[in-house]
């Protein structure tokens with residue numbers, strides 16, 4: 001039997017899976033393929049983290065660890081749906097829900113003191129933030145809009161907000177004293193181990209990290225964000241937004257940058273609420289209410305404090321809101337601001353969403369307004385400023401004519417910033433931080449003050465070489481020019497440029513247009529081509545991979561969820577991610593309120609076809625190729641017949657789109673001539689689906705419009721979720737018959 005692993009994740013994609021998986025299993029069975037699921041949801045990962053401490057009957061295997069090992073083998077064929085990268089507030093909510101379901105989990109220790117509490121905290125911290133993707137991504141990233149999807153977007157353009165030439169929207173970034181400007185970088189000649197040591201002003205040494213294994217040829221960088229400069233910068237932006245009459249909004253990646261960015265977020269909360277922290281800073285700290293978890297956590301925690309402190313805190317917050325600039329809102333109806341929850345505004349998706357909406361965000365009156373987008377570190381902020389300037393000059397992008405920008409991203413083996421969590425520290429006291437080799441020689445050194453954020457990153461040589469080869473291959477296969485977005489004014493990028501030049505020289509690049517430009521120059525170059533309808537591959541590091549695979553798809557297709565996202569694993573396996581989009585929490589809310597799920601599973605369909613094709617190649621299963629090609633044709637028909645989920649009640653939603661996919665897929669299999677046995681088996685199934693179309697559509701539409709009970713948010717009850725997500729008895733019966741057909 002050939003095997004595909006389909007991941008069980010969170011929120012909208014997990015609910016979509018409840019509906020789609022039975023269909024997928026039935027069709028795959030016909031090709032002798034086993035679909036196995038593994039639970040890598042936030043809830044599943046929490047339970048697995050306490051495997052040894054829970055009562056026997058509550059223990060669950062660590063599926064993520066298993067898949068992480070599998071990803072290093074040639075047999076890996078994993079379809080990875082988006083999952084929650086949890087902030088602390090989300091983590092606590094998930095723990096509470098699981099406790100409510102009777103699972104004997106400890107509370108999240110806010111301020112761990114005993115060894116036991118420290119152990120609990122370490123387990124929870126390992127589950128926090130972007131804890132899944134870095135484990136599975138044992139390869140570099142190839143994300144693109146398939147031709148059928150791009151063509152559909154050109155003929156059915158999504159709405160784009162017009163840009164005014166007098167738009168006051170802009171990006172503010174530090175440019176000095178930040179991660180970018182303080183960066184140092186070395187290329188290691190030999191394998192070994194590094195250490196990170198803090199040397200206090202009096203010479204006392206504290207080991208921050210005892211041993212970082214390194215390989216020969218690896219690029220290692222270190223840098224710091226200066227707290228004092230950050231505070232001055234943030235205060236200046238609060239004043240600037242007020243003076244310019246624009247919204248203040250902060251854009252970070254507190255999920256993936258799970259150690260550094262919540263700290264930066266906390267600094268912004270302090271800068272925006274000076275009265276609150278001057279008057280109540282000590283009270284909040286004593287109550288364990290950290291600004292790093294956002295205004296939402298402070299407001300909720302203040303409820304437990306005594307009067308008059310409680311009223312005083314609220315008054316101070318109101319005072320600061322009245323004194324400061326208007327604050328961008330995440331949900332103006334519920335009064336949720338940009339500074340409420342660190343994971344509510346995630347830069348990769350939030351900046352493109354703003355650019356798509358005329359450079360606006362929402363204010364407290366639920367109206368659009370120009371915005372000062374605050375992105376403290378200047379490494380990548382210039383990309384957004386250049387894009388904004390382009391729109392101010394030339395107007396909004398036109399999805400009917402614009403070129404496409406696929407991405408080849410350096411990602412494997414926790415490359416660059418996204419692998420830096422275990423090497424990121426908030427500095428306790430003045431002195432310097434040194435990165436030393438095993439002999440004690442100092443490779444890099446930074447003067448530091450208390451509160452500065454130190455960060456070290458690694459990029460291994462083999463992934464860098466693989467990334468250059470992937471870029472050459474994609475440029476060759478697509479016929480598109482490719483631009484390496486690397487900045488000669490950054491220490492890390494200078495080392496990468498040298499490697500790119502070395503490895504490109506070893507490839508056959510005859511006739512290819514490959515160049516290296518700084519991110520801002522690359523943005524300008526790419527956008528000029530985009531406006532002429534020309535296509536350009538962006539070849540980037542891990543962070544720009546993340547940013548650009550939302551930025552361009554959101555302009556081109558309306559959402560990054562429609563992207564094909566392939567990770568050719570370095571040891572020969574395949575990881576197929578579904579789009580670049582996340583798990584869309586607001587979709588679950590809509591489902592629970594009115595039994596309508598607008599999640600678009602297009603990303604799953606595209607990933608599945610690639611996964612099947614990979615299986616056909618690696619497991620010598622020609623039938624897998626037949627059902628893959630049939631699936632791609634079915635997906636194209638689905639797009640052209642407009643059977644993707646719409647957005648409003650009374651139209652087909654996610655479940656309806658799964659039915660139509662099954663119908664078209666069965667019809668394609670019945671019609672193909674490569675595999676007669678398969679065609680014969682699917683002919684009656686296709687006929688059944690077609691004959692029942694009206695009944696099934698009616699059964700699926702009938703449930704809409706009233707609240708749906710799935711019995712949990714982070715871990716819904718399987719039976720309730722299945723009842724909600726599979727409401728058509730007619731459809732379920734036909735799906736059942738497929739497995740018996742072959």
Ligand SMILES: NC(=O)C1=CN([C@@H]2O[C@H](COP(=O)(O)OP(=O)(O)OC[C@H]3O[C@@H](n4cnc5c(N)ncnc54)[C@H](OP(=O)(O)O)[C@@H]3O)[C@@H](O)[C@H]2O)C=CC1
Pocket residue numbers: 081082083084085086133255346349350558559560561580581582583584585586598599600601602603
């Ligand atoms: N690979 C992964 O595992 C990723 C996980 N995440 C996680 O997702 C959560 C939410 O993050 P957020 O930044 O809000 O990003 P999301 O991508 O979840 O949501 C952004 C917006 O994209 C649109 N969208 C995304 N996917 C789909 C889809 N399949 N069908 C229809 N619309 C879609 C919706 O916008 P619109 O209303 O405009 O249609 C949605 O509101 C977080 O927990 C985050 O950690 C985020 C990114 C990647």
Ligand SMILES: O=C(O)CCC(=O)C(=O)O
Pocket residue numbers: 085129130131133134255256348545546549580581
């Ligand atoms: O892992 C995450 O938290 C998000 C991943 C992401 O945004 C991406 O890969 O595009």
Ligand SMILES: [Mg+2]
Pocket residue numbers: 348349546547549550580
């Ligand atoms: Mg992303």
